[in-house]
Amino acid sequence: MIKILIGITSLIFIIIGMLHVFWAFGGSWRVNTALPTKDDSELPVLRPRMLGPLFIGLLCFFASVLLIVQLDLLAAIKSSPLSKWLCIAGGIVFLLRAIGEGIYVGFFKKIKHTRFAKQDTAFYSPLCVWISLIFFSSIIYMRFRQSTYG
Template sequence: MTHVFPISSAIFLVIVSLLHFYWAFGGKWGIDSVIPTTADHARRTFSPGKGGTIIVACLLACAGYILLAQSGYLSPVLSPSLIQWGCMVCAAVFVLRAVGDFNYIGFFKKVKNTKFARQDTALYTPLCLWLGLSFLLALF
């Protein structure tokens, strides 16, 4: 059972990383429901650029590596203490993402009737909580 968290989470992270690379290089599939919009659906709350999307893709892939290295499935190419710190940072980032900004994302968002908000409630926020827990469990 202890294998389920790190392995499934690393798979999710790689898939989401590849999806970000797809979007960065012009892919359109799913793009209409991955960025929060205002309550009146009039505009996106931000517009990520190609560079930022590539950085996020790389960070997600690195997070997958850190999780697998901390769990003992991959040999660490970084010092164990750096892997451990990376795991703590990833746990914090994903748990904070699950909590949200209290407006557009997370469990406590106010705007709930947009396409993104429905996807966030059903998929993105629970996935972030799962990932955060996976990183916390890998630390112990």
């Protein structure tokens, strides 16, 4: 079951990565709900250029592969202490993202009435909790598997 959940999460990372690459090259679909705003004026708090979304997209692709590697589902690359520590780092990063920085993003944000804030509360932050749990679950699964099968 955990392999299926990790596979779904890996696919989610690929989709999110493709969306960020799309935005990096000028796409605008759903970008108005993906960036935090101070108020309903639709003026985003930050204005990412090409490299920001492209970098995030590449990190999403990397995270997708990392989860697959951690489960030893990729024959060319085996799980290692490095993949374990990267999964721990990923779990921490996404948990911190879900908690938020206190103003614009996360469950404990102060600005809660904008379009982004509503999407963040309903979708983005819970997804970050899910991803964090999947990263940590992949480590627990591999530890259990290694102790069971030697």
